[in-house]
Amino acid sequence: MFQARIYVTLKQGILDPQGKAVKGGLANMGYQGVADVRVGKFLVLTLDSPDRQQAEQSVREMCDRLLANPVIEDYTFELQEV
Amino acid sequence: MFQARIYVTLKQGILDPQGKAVKGGLANMGYQGVADVRVGKFLVLTLDSPDRQQAEQSVREMCDRLLANPVIEDYTFELQEV
Numbered sequence: 001m002f003q004a005r006i007y008v009t010l011k012q013g014i015l016d017p018q019g020k021a022v023k024g025g026l027a028n029m030g031y032q033g034v035a036d037v038r039v040g041k042f043l044v045l046t047l048d049s050p051d052r053q054q055a056e057q058s059v060r061e062m063c064d065r066l067l068a069n070p071v072i073e074d075y076t077f078e079l080q081e082v
Numbered sequence: 083m084f085q086a087r088i089y090v091t092l093k094q095g096i097l098d099p100q101g102k103a104v105k106g107g108l109a110n111m112g113y114q115g116v117a118d119v120r121v122g123k124f125l126v127l128t129l130d131s132p133d134r135q136q137a138e139q140s141v142r143e144m145c146d147r148l149l150a151n152p153v154i155e156d157y158t159f160e161l162q163e164v
Contacts, residue, residue: 001117007124022125025148031140033130035083042089042124043104048115058113066107 002047002055006077008068009040043067046082055079084129084137088159090150091122125149128164137161 010016019037026034045062049055059077068075092098101119108116127144131137141159150157 009124009126019125022149026144029144029147031129031144033140034127034144035130036126036128038126040124040126042091042122043101044091044118044120044122045116046118047113048117058115062108062111062113062116065111067104 001082002049002052002079003082004043004045004047004055004059004077004079006043006045006059006063006067006075007040008043008063008073008075009038011072011074014072040073041067052079052081083164084131084134084161085164086125086127086129086137086141086159086161088125088127088141088145088149088157089122090125090145090155090157091120093154093156096154122155123149134161134163 016038018039022039023034023037047055047058049058056079059079063075064070098120100121104121105116105119129137129140131140138161145157146152
């Protein structure tokens with residue numbers, strides 16, 4: 001079994017209203033030093049795969065096809081055997 | 083300036099309907115080997131702070147007070163100077 005930790009973030013330059021709202025909330029609470037907030041998704045996926053190479057290929061495919069929106073999002077992932 | 087990479091996840095044992103939906107979607111697309119999916123949040127926060135210790139304390143406070151729901155979520159973060 002492999003565990004993939006997948007990080008999906010908005011591409012640079014894409015407006016992040018959720019991040020902006022969080023930044024505003026923090027500023028209202030007194031955290032003035034926060035210069036920027038970006039909000040993304042974090043997925044932990046456990047999958048059955050015969051080897052690491054195949055697991056990596058599957059995760060990449062799943063990200064491209066379902067987990068991330070390639071138009072506005074980037075993703076990275078780490079894979080470890082569990 | 084410090085950059086905090088914050089990972090917010092549902093606590094173990096808390097039902098994750100979004101993860102379940104993603105798992106179902108992947109199964110429908112033919113990815114039968116996916117045993118489990120958990121969906122969380124990933125935040126990248128840039129903050130101005132005189133030193134690492136203070137930055138760490140601020141981030142911990144922000145997580146406790148706004149970024150994570152301590153009742154059902156856990157969080158971890160990494161801090162690096164930028």
